[in-house]
Structures are given as structure tokens and as C-alpha cells.
Amino acid sequence: MYIKTIRKYCIAEHDTHTYFRLSESYRDEHGIARQRMVLGLGRLLELPDFDHKILFLERLNELIKGRPTLFSCKEERIEQLAQHYYAQLKLKKKLDMAPEVVDDVDTVKLNTLKNKNIREIGAESLCYQALRQLGISHYLKTRGWDDEQVRLAATHIISRTVYPASELKTVSWIKENSAVCELTGYDPEKVTKDKLYEISKKLYEEKSGLEKHLSRCTNELFNLQDKIILYDLTNTYFEGRMKNSKMAKFGRSKEKRSDAKLIVLAVIINSEGFLKYSDIFEGNTSDCSTLKTVINALNKTAGQTSWKPIIVMDAGIATEENIQFLKDEKYDYLCVSRSTLKDYKADTDSLPVQIFDKRKQPIELLNVRVENDTDNYLWVKSEAKALKEKSMNDQFSSRFEEGLRVIQKGIASKGGTKKTDKVWERIGRLKEKYSSTHQFYDVTVSDNGKGTATSLGFEKKAEITIDDKAGIYFLRTSLNGKEEQTLWMIYNLIREIEYTFRVLKTDLDLRPIYHKTDEASMAHLHLGLLAYWLVSTIRYQLKLQGINHGWSEIVRIMNTQKMVTTTIENTKGDTIQIRQCSEPSEDVRLICSKLKYRQIPMPRKKYVWHTDEIFKNQKSDCQFVMDG
Numbered sequence: 001m002y003i004k005t006i007r008k009y010c011i012a013e014h015d016t017h018t019y020f021r022l023s024e025s026y027r028d029e030h031g032i033a034r035q036r037m038v039l040g041l042g043r044l045l046e047l048p049d050f051d052h053k054i055l056f057l058e059r060l061n062e063l064i065k066g067r068p069t070l071f072s073c074k075e076e077r078i079e080q081l082a083q084h085y086y087a088q089l090k091l092k093k094k095l096d097m098a099p100e101v102v103d104d105v106d107t108v109k110l111n112t113l114k115n116k117n118i119r120e121i122g123a124e125s126l127c128y129q130a131l132r133q134l135g136i137s138h139y140l141k142t143r144g145w146d147d148e149q150v151r152l153a154a155t156h157i158i159s160r161t162v163y164p165a166s167e168l169k170t171v172s173w174i175k176e177n178s179a180v181c182e183l184t185g186y187d188p189e190k191v192t193k194d195k196l197y198e199i200s201k202k203l204y205e206e207k208s209g210l211e212k213h214l215s216r217c218t219n220e221l222f223n224l225q226d227k228i229i230l231y232d233l234t235n236t237y238f239e240g241r242m243k244n245s246k247m248a249k250f251g252r253s254k255e256k257r258s259d260a261k262l263i264v265l266a267v268i269i270n271s272e273g274f275l276k277y278s279d280i281f282e283g284n285t286s287d288c289s290t291l292k293t294v295i296n297a298l299n300k301t302a303g304q305t306s307w308k309p310i311i312v313m314d315a316g317i318a319t320e321e322n323i324q325f326l327k328d329e330k331y332d333y334l335c336v337s338r339s340t341l342k343d344y345k346a347d348t349d350s351l352p353v354q355i356f357d358k359r360k361q362p363i364e365l366l367n368v369r370v371e372n373d374t375d376n377y378l379w380v381k382s383e384a385k386a387l388k389e390k391s392m393n394d395q396f397s398s399r400f401e402e403g404l405r406v407i408q409k410g411i412a413s414k415g416g417t418k419k420t421d422k423v424w425e426r427i428g429r430l431k432e433k434y435s436s437t438h439q440f441y442d443v444t445v446s447d448n449g450k451g452t453a454t455s456l457g458f459e460k461k462a463e464i465t466i467d468d469k470a471g472i473y474f475l476r477t478s479l480n481g482k483e484e485q486t487l488w489m490i491y492n493l494i495r496e497i498e499y500t501f502r503v504l505k506t507d508l509d510l511r512p513i514y515h516k517t518d519e520a521s522m523a524h525l526h527l528g529l530l531a532y533w534l535v536s537t538i539r540y541q542l543k544l545q546g547i548n549h550g551w552s553e554i555v556r557i558m559n560t561q562k563m564v565t566t567t568i569e570n571t572k573g574d575t576i577q578i579r580q581c582s583e584p585s586e587d588v589r590l591i592c593s594k595l596k597y598r599q600i601p602m603p604r605k606k607y608v609w610h611t612d613e614i615f616k617n618q619k620s621d622c623q624f625v626m627d628g
Contacts, residue, residue, distance in 0.1 A: 122561030386471025
């Protein structure tokens with residue numbers, strides 16, 4: 001402890017006086033050094049000079065350290081003053097009155113040692129501290145939620161993040177496998193699947209406010225400005241018929257599940273991977289039809305700002321109508337051109353630029369211009385992409401030719417398809433299946449003039465090579481086209497949103513949906529988005545420290561830390577029970593230290609059950625059963 005001086009102006013006396021405070025330094029839960037006042041000492045007018053104040057502090061420290069009667073100061077007024085403030089510290093309970101720390105030593109019977117009630121706590125603790133960092137519980141309390149609802153909501157969000165499963169399985173996991181309730185303070189015996197369903201729906205009612213709070217909170221925590229935002233959509237399918245659903249519709253499934261009804265999830269994230277806005281659409285909604293709705297909603301959510309972010313989007317959204325809408329709204333944008341440019345010329349003011357991606361593979365960039373078009377275009381050629389597309393083209397060509405040979409065999413064999421119209425119908429279906437390949441082939445069918453095909457021939461077109469445009473694509477933007485490398489790097493941020501969808505669908509198990517009502521389905525998706533907030537908060541901080549683990553790997557590492565109850569008997573017959581966390585492994589210590597989170601989630605708890613002594617002439621409570 002030390003004495004801290006402050007200067008205050010006294011209005012009544014028109015003078016400035018010096019006041020003294022007894023203060024101490026400490027480190028908070030993140031290891032940051034801070035100061036706090038222990039006791040106000042006033043102006044210490046009883047002590048005339050600085051030397052007396054030093055003697056006073058030394059004497060007070062002696063008393064605080066547990067030596068109140070062994071020594072006394074020669075200066076009577078210093079001793080009286082020190083005793084007075086020492087009494088004030090005790091009265092205000094600012095001191096731990098134990099004079100010394102005694103080791104907790106006991107003699108025990110090792111053969112009675114047992115470990116039980118072992119629960120996972122590492123990953124749960126990580127998510128719990130991220131949830132506190134984001135202030136979710138505090139926000140819910142400001143919305144009028146009581147403590148029990150807040151604890152249940154925290155339990156459910158953490159459970160979804162660590163163990164994404166159905167509500168029924170989550171109940172079993174909470175009660176049998178996890179120590180999450182010990183962190184949140186919710187009674188595990190009260191957890192039921194119906195309560196989890198209800199709290200999910202109640203959280204969905206707070207969706208708009210929660211998104212605004214979390215967006216503002218992450219920007220303040222990590223000093224983000226959202227100069228670039230990424231927009232994309234995905235869909236997930238239902239396991240069930242969803243007869244009475246207004247949201248579940250048949251559409252184009254990104255998972256090739258054309259047999260199942262879908263629901264569309266649209267998200268906007270910033271370049272760091274944090275969600276800014278999300279919306280849910282009917283399953284048959286096309287990607288390009290959602291941009292106006294989402295941008296208008298984002299404008300209302302973000303409020304008035306002096307600048308607007310750059311919109312990065314995929315080719316499926318970048319229709320001419322949507323691009324014109326962004327121009328009208330004064331947004332800059334960057335996307336892949338929906339069509340391959342034919343009539344373009346290299347910009348005379350720019351030169352080809354070669355860069356290398358993360359895998360050290362070369363990529364060529366060139367700024368090009370299109371006549372009567374005010375947008376800037378960036379010609380991009382990737383050797384790795386070219387090799388991949390050539391391999392795919394060879395595979396598609398081989399399969400297309402194999403399909404034509406099957407039709408050819410049917411014409412020549414007995415019982416095969418020989419009618420000319422049926423043969424062309426089969427060829428049409430084959431062309432539909434290989435739409436990017438058939439345009440490079442000439443296919444002819446000969447018949448006998450009576451509607452019966454006699455032969456089929458095909459050959460590749462000589463003037464066109466399928467691999468000429470492999471690995472080449474064009475970026476379209478309203479930004480300055482002179483910064484080729486910057487434009488390419490901005491567009492590659494779209495991979496961040498691809499990772500977001502991968503985490504949501506796989507790690508957080510949003511695919512498929514088993515719920516039977518729209519209300520439950522929307523709550524399910526929103527719960528997954530809340531879980532993603534925890535994931536992105538943890539992963540962003542780790543990436544800043546050079547740790548790039550995926551979420552499933554982080555959970556695996558953290559799950560090595562357990563909560564264990566140990567029971568043992570001492571030589572007196574007493575039962576000692578200790579509930580504590582296992583020591584963190586080196587990987588767990590590394591992750592926690594990088595995040596500045598606690599490595600030991602909970603303090604150790606000790607309980608002792610004393611055996612009642614049986615004195616002479618006192619009857620025992622034990623009953624003995626004897627043979628005979």
C-alpha cells in the first residue's frame with residue numbers, strides 16, 4: 001500500500017488543499033495493473049511534515065501485516081493516528097484478519113481416494129469469458145430479463161457454441177458431460193428441452209437490438225471501423241415436409257438437396273469476420289433480389305455516418321440493377337463480373353503486375369477498360385485456377401463424350417433408342433447436364449427419312465479451345481483501378497464470409513434444420529448466429545497473436561481441461577471432498593494467455609464431513625445386523 005496525494009480546490013476558502021488517500025495496486029482478471037483507493041485519510045493536519053507522514057505509513061503497514069501489539073512508534077501522535085486508521089480499516093472490512101497463512105495439512109488414507117463427477121470446462125470457460133467480454137448478459141438485463149433467464153440464455157448460447165446439437169441432446173450434455181452450469185450459476189436440474197426452446201425464442205425477439213449491441217461492442221473492443229463489408233447468402237435445408245411453413249420453399253440448394261425445402265440466410269460481415277447484419281428469407285428467394293432489402297436495413301441499423309463502406313459481393317448478386325442501386329446510394333463496390341468480357345483493352349496507363357498468393361503461386365493482374373462503361377475492370381489470371389479448371393474441363397469433356405457414345409450405342413443395338421426425336425431428346429438432356437462443355441462440340445444425327453436415326457457423330461470445334469480462358473476472370477469495381485494489388489486483396493476478403501458459412505453450417509450445426517415450425521426454425525438460426533459471435537470474438541483475438549486454429553480444433557484443445565471432484569478420508573474418519581479444475585495443458589495455457597483469459601476457470605472448493613464421536617454410555621446411530 002502507499003499514500004496517494006490529490007489536490008482539490010475549496011470554494012469556501014478560495015484555496016487549494018492537499019488530500020491523502022491510502023491506495024493499493026492490483027492486477028485485474030486480464031493481468032492489467034490498476035489502482036484503487038482503500039481508505040481516505042483526509043488532509044492529515046496532525047502530521048506537520050513529510051517525514052512524519054512516511055513514519056505514519058510505515059507504522060500503518062506494520063499494523064496491517066499483523067503486528068498490532070508487538071511494536072509501537074516513539075511518536076505518540078503517529079501511533080494514535082496509525083491505530084485510528086487501522087481500526088477504520090477493520091471496521092470497514094478492508095483487511096483480511098487472518099494473521100498468517102497456515103498450510104492446509106492433513107493425514108489421509110490413500111486407498112480411499114476417489115475421483116468422480118468429472119466434467120468438461122475448458123471450452124465452456126473460453127466461451128463464458130467471451131460472452132462476458134461482449135456484454136450479452138448485461139444487455140439482456142437492461143431489457144428487463146431477470147437473473148434466472150439471463151443465466152439460462154448464457155448456458156444455452158455457450159452450449160450451442162461448444163456442443164451444437166438438438167435441445168434434447170443438449171440437456172443430457174449439460175447434466176452429464178459439462179460444467180457450464182457451474183460457470184453460469186444456473187441449476188442444471190432445472191434444464192429441460194422445453195425451457196431451452198422457450199429461451200431460444202425469447203432471444204430471437206431481441207435479435208435486432210442484440211445485433212446492434214454486439215456490432216458496436218466489437219468495434220469498440222478492437223477499434224474497428226467497418227470500411228469494407230462483405231455480403232453473401234447461403235441456404236440450409238429441412239429434414240421434414242414443413243407443410244404449413246411460410247418460409248420453407250423448394251429452391252436451388254447449395255448442398256444439392258433439391259428434394260428438401262430450404263430457407264435462405266443472408267449475412268453482412270466486416271473484413272475481420274464480425275457479423276454486422278443478418279436476415280432470413282424464404283427458401284426460393286434468389287440471391288440478387290435481396291440486396292436492396294439488406295442494404296436499406298443496414299442503413300437503418302448503422303445510422304448516419306460521414307462515410308459509407310465498400311460493398312464486396314459475389315457475381316450472383318452483382319446484377320446490373322443491383323450495381324445501379326449501389327451507385328444511386330453512393331456506395332463503392334467490388335465484385336466478379338457476371339459475364340466474361342470480350343471487347344476490352346488494356347489501360348495504356350497501367351502495366352501488368354505479378355503477385356503471389358499465400359501458397360506462393362503466381363497471379364497476373366492487369367487494369368483493362370471497356371468502351372462505354374464507367375466502371376473499372378481488373379483482368380486476373382491464376383495459374384492454380386487454370387490447372388484446376390483444365391482438369392475439370394477434361395473430366396466434363398470425357399463424361400460428355402461417354403454420354404454421346406452411350407446414345408450412339410443405343411442407335412446401333414437391338415432394342416435401343418432409334419427414333420430421331422427421342423435421340424435428340426437424350427442429347428438435349430446430356431447438353432443440359434454439361435452446359436459448359438457441349439458448346440465446344442458439333443453433334444450430328446443421320447436418319448433414314450422415316451424418323452429413325454441411323455448414326456450419330458460428334459467432334460470438337462477446331463476454332464475454339466475449351467482451355468483458352470481457363471484461370472481468367474474479371475473484377476468489376478467503382479474504385480480506382482490503378483491499385484491492382486489492393487483491389488485483388490480486397491476481393492479475396494470474400495473468403496472470410498465463406499469461412500463464416502462453413503463455421504455456421506458445420507461447426508455450429510445449422511445444417512440441416514429439424515424443427516417443424518417457422519418460429520422454432522428462426523430461433524434456431526439466430527442461436528447459431530449468437531454462437532458465431534463468440535467464435536469470431538475468440539478467433540479474431542487469437543489470429544492477432546498468430547494462432548490460426550479452426551474452431552473445432554480450439555474446442556478439442558480446451559476440452560482437455562476438466563472439473564473434478566476428489567473425495568478421500570483422513571485418519572480421523574472424516575470425509576474430505578475437493579471440487580477443482582485440472583491443471584491446464586501447455587496448449588490451453590497458450591490460448592488463455594493470448595486471449596488474456598483466466599487459465600483456472602473456477603476456484604477450488606473444499607468440504608469436510610466430520611464423523612460424530614461416540615462417547616461412553618452414548619448410543620450409536622448405526623444399526624448392526626447380526627447372523628442368527
